[in-house]
Amino acid sequence: MNPIQQRRQEYRSLFKQNxxxxxxxxxxxKIIVFSCVIIAxxxxxxxxxxxxxxxxxxxxxxxxxxxxxxxxxxxxxIGPAIQGTLIIIGLSSIIGVPIGVMSGVFLxxxxxxxxxxxxxxxxxxxxxxxxxxxxxxxxxxxxxVLGHFSVWAGAFALSLIMFPIVARTTExxxxxxxxxxxxxxxxxGLKKWVITFRIVISAAKSGMITGILLSVSRIGxxxxxxxxxxxGSSQFFSSMDTPMDALPLRIWRLSxxxxxxxxxxxxxxxxxxxxxxxxxxxxxxxxxxxKKNGFFGQLIKxxxxxxx
Amino acid sequence: xxxxxxxxxxxxxxxxxxxxxxxxxxxxxxKMIAENxxxxxxxxxxxxxxxxxxxxxxxxxxxGPSGCGKTTFLRCLNRMHDMTKNAKxxxxxxxxxxxxxxxxxxxxxxxxxxxxxxxxxxxxxTMSVYDNVTSGLRLNGVKDKKILDEIxxxxxxxxxxxxxxxxxxxxxxxxxxxxQQQRLCIARALAIQPEVLLMDEPASALDPIAxxxxxxxxxxxxxxxxxxxxxxxxxxxxxxxxxxxxxYLGDLVEFGETKxxxxxxxxELTAKYVxxxxx
Numbered sequence: 406m407n408p409i410q411q412r413r414q415e416y417r418s419l420f421k422q423n424x425x426x427x428x429x430x431x432x433x434x435k436i437i438v439f440s441c442v443i444i445a446x447x448x449x450x451x452x453x454x455x456x457x458x459x460x461x462x463x464x465x466x467x468x469x470x471x472x473x474x475x476x477x478x479x480x481x482x483i484g485p486a487i488q489g490t491l492i493i494i495g496l497s498s499i500i501g502v503p504i505g506v507m508s509g510v511f512l513x514x515x516x517x518x519x520x521x522x523x524x525x526x527x528x529x530x531x532x533x534x535x536x537x538x539x540x541x542x543x544x545x546x547x548x549x550v551l552g553h554f555s556v557w558a559g560a561f562a563l564s565l566i567m568f569p570i571v572a573r574t575t576e577x578x579x580x581x582x583x584x585x586x587x588x589x590x591x592x593x594g595l596k597k598w599v600i601t602f603r604i605v606i607s608a609a610k611s612g613m614i615t616g617i618l619l620s621v622s623r624i625g626x627x628x629x630x631x632x633x634x635x636x637g638s639s640q641f642f643s644s645m646d647t648p649m650d651a652l653p654l655r656i657w658r659l660s661x662x663x664x665x666x667x668x669x670x671x672x673x674x675x676x677x678x679x680x681x682x683x684x685x686x687x688x689x690x691x692x693x694x695x696k697k698n699g700f701f702g703q704l705i706k707x708x709x710x711x712x713x
Numbered sequence: 714x715x716x717x718x719x720x721x722x723x724x725x726x727x728x729x730x731x732x733x734x735x736x737x738x739x740x741x742x743x744k745m746i747a748e749n750x751x752x753x754x755x756x757x758x759x760x761x762x763x764x765x766x767x768x769x770x771x772x773x774x775x776x777g778p779s780g781c782g783k784t785t786f787l788r789c790l791n792r793m794h795d796m797t798k799n800a801k802x803x804x805x806x807x808x809x810x811x812x813x814x815x816x817x818x819x820x821x822x823x824x825x826x827x828x829x830x831x832x833x834x835x836x837x838x839t840m841s842v843y844d845n846v847t848s849g850l851r852l853n854g855v856k857d858k859k860i861l862d863e864i865x866x867x868x869x870x871x872x873x874x875x876x877x878x879x880x881x882x883x884x885x886x887x888x889x890x891x892x893q894q895q896r897l898c899i900a901r902a903l904a905i906q907p908e909v910l911l912m913d914e915p916a917s918a919l920d921p922i923a924x925x926x927x928x929x930x931x932x933x934x935x936x937x938x939x940x941x942x943x944x945x946x947x948x949x950x951x952x953x954x955x956x957x958x959x960x961y962l963g964d965l966v967e968f969g970e971t972k973x974x975x976x977x978x979x980x981e982l983t984a985k986y987v988x989x990x991x992x
Contacts, residue, residue, distance in 0.1 A: 585833060586835060586837060586838070588793060589831065589835045589837070589898070589901075590837075590852075591796060592793065592827075592828065592902070593848060593849035593901070594821050594824040594849065594905060595821070595852050596821055599853075604837055604839075604848075604852075608837070608838055
């Protein structure tokens with residue numbers, strides 16, 4: 406056996422040592438990982454169980470559709486709050502998503518310069534801003550200037566929370582798209598914006614949707630900026646220039662009341678908010694993953710067949 | 714015949730400007746001329762002072778060991794280095810009588826005249842086979858369904874993919890095998906009806922049968938296109954090309970008729986490489 410072969414034998418025997426120990430380490434790591442997951446899930450699970458347990462008893466048709474009754478009476482519902490939450494989520498998304506997506510496109514596709522680095526840094530800081538500060542900002546520049554609380558101010562404050570999240574996640578998902586697709590588009594003589602919007606974005610869609618849903622979930626539960634902007638109300642939506650109710654506001658008010666019946670209604674409102682967020686998430690995801698083969702896709706196909 | 718005034722680009726920014734030519738180039742015989750092309754990444758030259766002329770309706774092969782700058786050179790014939798941040802191109806690339814690197818021209822327009830097939834298949838993942846082939850046209854505003862259908866059939870036939878996909882053109886491109894994807898990319902490049910076709914090792918991901926088909930395609934396409942192909946496979950260069958350039962460490966060592974280069978090379982280095990002594 407020559408020296409090189411001998412050394413190779415030594416190396417091989419090295420790998421055979423400590424097999425039992427390495428298997429044990431492998432198991433220990435696995436156990437640690439699993440127990441950490443369990444520890445993280447326990448509070449989440451117990452919150453959900455608590456909300457469902459308390460909330461389900463409060464829910465009825467009247468509770469979902471009626472305006473709030475007098476404090477502590479246990480009558481009335483959270484209709485205006487549900488309506489308000491849907492309005493404010495929709496309106497904030499209409500403002501925040503396009504701006505966020507465009508900023509993300511800028512950072513990813515044109516972001517190789519000092520301006521973009523500055524914006525990226527600012528964006529990251531902005532993302533961590535306490536939401537009440539954004540609420541105060543909206544209060545100062547809209548509510549005080551116009552002289553009244555309004556839906557616009559609320560949507561503005563929430564879209565400020567939304568857009569850095571959307572911008573960041575859009576940037577990250579666009580960067581994940583391999584350069585080769587951009588190169589292929591360039592070689593076909595396509596303009597940069599065509600490559601970006603028709604090729605790169607469609608390849609990055611699922612990541613971008615995740616980011617948008619994340620931001621929708623985040624603003625759905627925001628309370629502090631709403632206190633400063635839409636204030637809350639016990640009536641259904643009347644105009645964009647008047648106060649409006651929203652679920653987080655209603656939960657907050659109900660939970661502060663010293664009556665058991667009010668607190669039970671608070672639990673119910675919390676359950677409704679969770680279900681709305683969950684519903685938006687599942688619905689959007691289902692729509693996009695099954696666009697071609699799912700329910701909506703089939704509908705579109707059928708309609709096409711009929712029109713043919 | 715068009716006389717050219719030579720106007721080396723980046724005169725101000727480059728310390729070593731391309732030398733002035735004394736006589737105007739006779740471009741009538743050549744589709745594409747690369748003159749004193751130097752490409753550097755962050756100050757390090759990857760391709761040095763390469764001058765090559767590509768005859769109309771001919772196939773030119775670029776051979777050489779890995780890292781010799783073949784691909785880098787090929788990419789600058791299409792201004793693909795515009796996308797790389799610290800790449801710098803000096804010299805001139807003439808397509809017909811237009812300098813691709815002059816400030817006045819729009820590279821987007823000229824890229825439509827120069828198709829490119831990349832080493833790794835890169836079909837657009839979210840598009841169907843049909844949409845991939847037509848992408849260059851559709852996204853440039855061609856909407857006539859009849860024309861698109863014709864071009865799809867034409868291009869896919871030229872790339873020898875038609876028979877395998879004709880029954881399901883709406884299938885997603887990523888469902889195809891690697892070799893089929895590469896032929897799809899060739900079809901996509903052909904669909905924009907370029908005049909020059911750049912191919913960067915187009916057959917490196919293909920099996921021998923598909924490779925043979927691609928080579929047949931290349932020989933057939935010669936009638937209408939000027940083709941420049943980078944290849945590691947010297948047999949392939951012999952089979953398909955009329956002219957061959959041998960590159961080594963960023964220099965163009967020898968450039969001439971394929972037959973001559975492989976049987977009676979002028980340079981010793983070329984002889985060593987084509988006989989398989991290194992590389």
